[in-house]
Amino acid sequence: MNMNSISVLKLVLFIFWPWLVNSKGEQNRLLVNMTLVQNATALGAYCLDGSLPAYHLHRGFGAGVDNWLLQFEGGGWCNDIKSCLDRSKSNHGSTRYMNKWEVFSGILSNNASFNPDFYNWNRVKIRYCDGASFSGDAKFYNGTSLLYFRGQRIWQAIILDLLPKGLGHAKKAMLSGCSAGGLATFLHCDNFTSYLPNNASVKCLSDAGFFLDERDIALNHTMRSFYEGLITLQGVEPNLNLNCTSTLYYPHLCFFPQYALPFIETPFFILNSAYDVYQFHHILVPPSSDPRRHWDHCKLNVTACDTSQLNILQGFRIDMLTALRDFYQNSTRDGMYINSCFTHCQSETQDTWFAAGSPRIHNKTIAETVGDWYFSRNISKEIDCAYPCDTTCHHMI
Ligand SMILES: *[C@@H]1O[C@H](CO)[C@@H](O)[C@H](O)[C@H]1NC(C)=O
Ligand SMILES: *[C@@H]1O[C@H](CO)[C@@H](O)[C@H](O)[C@H]1NC(C)=O
Ligand SMILES: *[C@@H]1O[C@H](CO)[C@@H](O)[C@H](O)[C@H]1NC(C)=O
Ligand SMILES: *[C@@H]1O[C@H](CO)[C@@H](O)[C@H](O)[C@H]1NC(C)=O
Ligand SMILES: *[C@@H]1O[C@H](CO)[C@@H](O)[C@H](O)[C@H]1NC(C)=O
Ligand SMILES: *[C@@H]1O[C@H](CO)[C@@H](O)[C@H](O)[C@H]1NC(C)=O
Ligand SMILES: *[C@@H]1O[C@H](CO)[C@@H](O)[C@H](O)[C@H]1NC(C)=O
Ligand SMILES: *[C@@H]1O[C@H](CO)[C@@H](O)[C@H](O)[C@H]1NC(C)=O
Ligand SMILES: *[C@@H]1O[C@H](CO)[C@@H](O)[C@H](O)[C@H]1NC(C)=O
Ligand SMILES: *[C@@H]1O[C@H](CO)[C@@H](O)[C@H](O)[C@H]1NC(C)=O
Ligand SMILES: *[C@@H]1O[C@H](CO)[C@@H](O)[C@H](O)[C@H]1NC(C)=O
Ligand SMILES: *[C@@H]1O[C@H](CO)[C@@H](O)[C@H](O)[C@H]1NC(C)=O
Numbered sequence: 355m356n357m358n359s360i361s362v363l364k365l366v367l368f369i370f371w372p373w374l375v376n377s378k379g380e381q382n383r384l385l386v387n388m389t390l391v392q393n394a395t396a397l398g399a400y401c402l403d404g405s406l407p408a409y410h411l412h413r414g415f416g417a418g419v420d421n422w423l424l425q426f427e428g429g430g431w432c433n434d435i436k437s438c439l440d441r442s443k444s445n446h447g448s449t450r451y452m453n454k455w456e457v458f459s460g461i462l463s464n465n466a467s468f469n470p471d472f473y474n475w476n477r478v479k480i481r482y483c484d485g486a487s488f489s490g491d492a493k494f495y496n497g498t499s500l501l502y503f504r505g506q507r508i509w510q511a512i513i514l515d516l517l518p519k520g521l522g523h524a525k526k527a528m529l530s531g532c533s534a535g536g537l538a539t540f541l542h543c544d545n546f547t548s549y550l551p552n553n554a555s556v557k558c559l560s561d562a563g564f565f566l567d568e569r570d571i572a573l574n575h576t577m578r579s580f581y582e583g584l585i586t587l588q589g590v591e592p593n594l595n596l597n598c599t600s601t602l603y604y605p606h607l608c609f610f611p612q613y614a615l616p617f618i619e620t621p622f623f624i625l626n627s628a629y630d631v632y633q634f635h636h637i638l639v640p641p642s643s644d645p646r647r648h649w650d651h652c653k654l655n656v657t658a659c660d661t662s663q664l665n666i667l668q669g670f671r672i673d674m675l676t677a678l679r680d681f682y683q684n685s686t687r688d689g690m691y692i693n694s695c696f697t698h699c700q701s702e703t704q705d706t707w708f709a710a711g712s713p714r715i716h717n718k719t720i721a722e723t724v725g726d727w728y729f730s731r732n733i734s735k736e737i738d739c740a741y742p743c744d745t746t747c748h749h750m751i
Pocket of ligand 8: 615680681684
C-alpha cells in the first residue's frame with residue numbers, strides 16, 4: 355500500500371467514523387462522574403485500603419423522576435489476606451485507582467431506544483471495593499498491614515446518602531447488579547425494600563449472580579471452600595439472611611443464592627446463562643480440577659469442546675435449572691431469563707441488553723422480558739433450549 359492509498363483510507367475513515375461508531379450504538383456515549391460518599395467515615399464504611407466508597411448517579415427525568423435503579427458493580431472476590439492486599443491496590447479494592455467517569459450503557463442508558471423501560475429513571479452505579487459482595491464487616495491489622503472488610507457498611511452508607519437525594523420518596527425502585535454485584539442483589543434485596551416507602555413498588559434483578567453450589571469436575575467443592583474462606587475472613591455470616599441461616603444446618607451456605615432465594619420476600623428476577631462463563635471456568639472446571647489442562651481449548655472456544663465435555667456442560671445446565679425449579683413454578687411475581695449463551699453479564703452491555711442483534715428467547719430480548727416483568731405487562735419466565743440450538747447468542751470466544 356503506498357502513501358496515497360493510506361491517505362484515502364484515512365479520509366474515508368474520517369468521513370465515515372461517526373457512522374461506524376453510530377452503527378455500533380456507541381454514539382451519544384453517556385459518561386457519568388463519581389460521587390465519593392463523604393459521610394461514610396461516620397459509619398466506618400471504607401474500601402479495602404481505607405479509601406471512601408463511591409457511586410455514580412445520573413438523574414432521572416420526566417415520568418421517571420421519582421424512580422430509582424441501583425446497580426451493584428461486580429468483579430469477583432478476595433478470600434485471603436494476600437488476595438485482599440493485592441486487591442486493595444487495584445481498582446477493585448480502592449476508589450483511588452478507579453475511573454472517575456463511568457460509561458452508562460444497557461440498563462443504565464438514558465436513551466429510550468437503547469433502554470426502553472428504565473432510561474428516564476434515576477440510575478446509580480455503586481462501585482465495588484470490598485471484595486465480598488458488599489456483605490463483610492471486619493478488619494485486619496497485624497502491626498504492618500491494614501485491611502478494611504466493610505462491604506455491609508458501604509451498602510448502608512450509600513443507601514443513607516441516596517435517601518435524602520430522592521431515593522427516600524421513590525415511587526418505583528429496582529436493585530440490580532452483575533456477577534459479584536448480582537450476588538449482592540440476592541444478599542441485600544429485602545434490606546433495600548426496608549428503606550423505601552411502604553407504597554413504593556420495589557423489585558430486584560440479579561444478572562449473572564446465580565452462582566451454583568456445584569462440585570467441580572474433580573468432585574471437589576471448590577466454590578464452597580472459596581466462599582467459606584471469604585465468609586470467615588470478612589465476617590460475612592451475621593449479614594446473611596437470618597431466616598436462612600437459622601434454618602440451614604450449614605449457615606455459610608446462605609451465601610449461595612439457591613439457598614437464600616426461598617427466604618427473599620421482594621419480587622425477584624434472575625437473569626443468567628445456563629453456561630455462564632465465569633461459573634464454567636471457576637466453579638465447574640477451576641484450574642485445580644484440570645491439572646493436565648484438557649479443558650483449555652474448550653474454555654476458550656466452545657466449538658472446540660469434545661462430546662464428553664459438552665455432556666458435562668449440559669449437566670451443569672440441568673443442575674442450574676433444577677436449583678431454580680421451585681422459583682420457576684411457585685410464584686407469579688418473579689421472573690427469569692435463563693439463556694444458553696457462553697457469556698457473563700448481559701444487562702450492562704448494549705449488545706446483549708437491547709439491540710438489533712441481541713440474544714432472544716421466544717423472540718424476546720432481555721430488556722423486553724425484564725420490562726414486562728417489572729411493569730407486570732406479561733408473565734416473564736423464559737428458559738432457553740440447550741446449547742447449541744440458540745442462534746442469537748453472543749458467545750465469548
Ligand atoms: C460531578 O458530580 C458532582 C456530584 O458529586 C456534581 O456536583 C458535579 O457538578 C459533577 N461534575 C461534573 C463536571 O459534572
Ligand atoms: C437516542 O439514540 C438514537 C439512536 O442512536 C438517537 O437518534 C437519539 O438522538 C438519541 N436520543 C437521545 C436523547 O440521546
Ligand atoms: C502482616 O501481614 C502481612 C500480609 O500477610 C505480612 O506480609 C506481614 O509480614 C505481617 N506483619 C506482621 C508483623 O506479622
Ligand atoms: C438493613 O441493613 C442495615 C445494615 O446495613 C441494618 O442496620 C438494618 O437493620 C437492616 N434492615 C433490616 C430491615 O433488616
Ligand atoms: C452527613 O452526616 C451528618 C451527621 O450525621 C448529617 O447531618 C448530614 O446531613 C449528612 N450529609 C449527607 C450528605 O448525608
Ligand atoms: C405513597 O404515599 C405518599 C404519602 O401518602 C404519596 O405522597 C406518594 O405519592 C405515594 N406513592 C405512590 C407510589 O403511590
Ligand atoms: C480435589 O480432589 C482430589 C480427589 O478427588 C484431591 O486429591 C485434591 O487434592 C483436590 N484438590 C483440591 C484443590 O481441593
Ligand atoms: C415452592 O413450593 C414447594 C412445594 O409447595 C415448597 O416446598 C418450596 O419451599 C417452595 N419454594 C419457594 C421458593 O417458595
Ligand atoms: C422470616 O422470619 C420472620 C420472623 O420469624 C417471619 O415473620 C417471616 O415470615 C420470615 N420470612 C420468610 C420468607 O420465611
Ligand atoms: C474455535 O474452534 C473451532 C474448532 O476447533 C475452530 O474451527 C475455530 O476456528 C475456533 N475459533 C476461534 C475464534 O478460535
Ligand atoms: C421478532 O420480533 C421483532 C421485533 O422485536 C419482529 O420484528 C419480528 O417479526 C419477530 N419475529 C418473529 C419470528 O416473530
Ligand atoms: C405475553 O407473552 C406471550 C408469550 O410470550 C405472548 O404470546 C403475548 O403476545 C405477550 N403479551 C403481551 C401483551 O405482550
